[in-house]
Amino acid sequence: MQSIAIFCGSSIGNDPLYRQIAEETGRYLAEQNIRLVYGGGKVGIMGALADAVLLHGGEVTGVIPTVLLEREIAHDNLTDLIVVDTMHERKETMMELADAFVALPGGPGTLEELFEVFTWNQIGLLQKPCGLLNVNGYFDLIEQLFTHMIEKKFMSADALQILSKEASISELITRLSDYVAPPLKQYKDNQSSTIMRGGNPS
Numbered sequence: 001m002q003s004i005a006i007f008c009g010s011s012i013g014n015d016p017l018y019r020q021i022a023e024e025t026g027r028y029l030a031e032q033n034i035r036l037v038y039g040g041g042k043v044g045i046m047g048a049l050a051d052a053v054l055l056h057g058g059e060v061t062g063v064i065p066t067v068l069l070e071r072e073i074a075h076d077n078l079t080d081l082i083v084v085d086t087m088h089e090r091k092e093t094m095m096e097l098a099d100a101f102v103a104l105p106g107g108p109g110t111l112e113e114l115f116e117v118f119t120w121n122q123i124g125l126l127q128k129p130c131g132l133l134n135v136n137g138y139f140d141l142i143e144q145l146f147t148h149m150i151e152k153k154f155m156s157a158d159a160l161q162i163l164s165k166e167a168s169i170s171e172l173i174t175r176l177s178d179y180v181a182p183p184l185k186q187y188k189d190n191q192s193s194t195i196m197r198g199g200n201p202s
């Protein structure tokens with residue numbers, strides 16, 4: 001894996017643990033020579049993550065839309081800062097540049113970005129692994145929501161395989177490196193089934 005996009009909070013959270021995990025993640029990426037692709041800001045744990053990669057000699061590409069240049073305070077010391085016109089262009093650019101995607105704790109913006117990658121994998125528009133760094137059980141509620149969706153038949157159990165979840169960044173990256181995409185979701189008149197990515201219905 002050469003590059004990884006990380007989505008995470010533009011806030012710092014209420015516990016020093018979140019900054020610490022962002023810093024550990026940054027150091028790990030630098031040590032593994034994995035380039036960080038992220039939103040390009042200085043604020044929150046986004047900023048702490050980018051600073052840690054740079055501090056440990058790693059490379060960081062930030063992708064920031066003009067509308068957020070000032071609000072999220074663009075980082076002025078990155079290896080590359082790509083300024084784009086729209087939020088959509090930012091996500092498209094990050095999807096192109098990264099080999100895999102990870103969410104660290106964050107708010108609605110973090111989930112929005114992660115869920116686009118997850119759902120694009122689900123319908124086959126993207127085939128790149130994604131996962132949650134489950135710091136202190138931060139994302140356990142998402143797993144509960146998925147269980148609920150599967151139980152109510154609004155989500156296929158296969159889709160769970162798309163989104164890895166680990167408590168340590170090294171284990172998460174190992175899982176993402178070994179990722180094999182599950183069967184592609186297919187839609188039929190009033191029921192859904194799966195179809196193999198090669199095209200043959202299961």
Ligand code: AMP
Binds near residue numbers: 009041068106111113
């Ligand atoms: P948050 O997790 O809410 O702190 O936001 C984290 C990041 O998500 C920030 O860099 C935001 O710019 C970004 N973000 C917020 N809303 C969106 C959106 N609708 N699409 C893409 N990125 C977003």
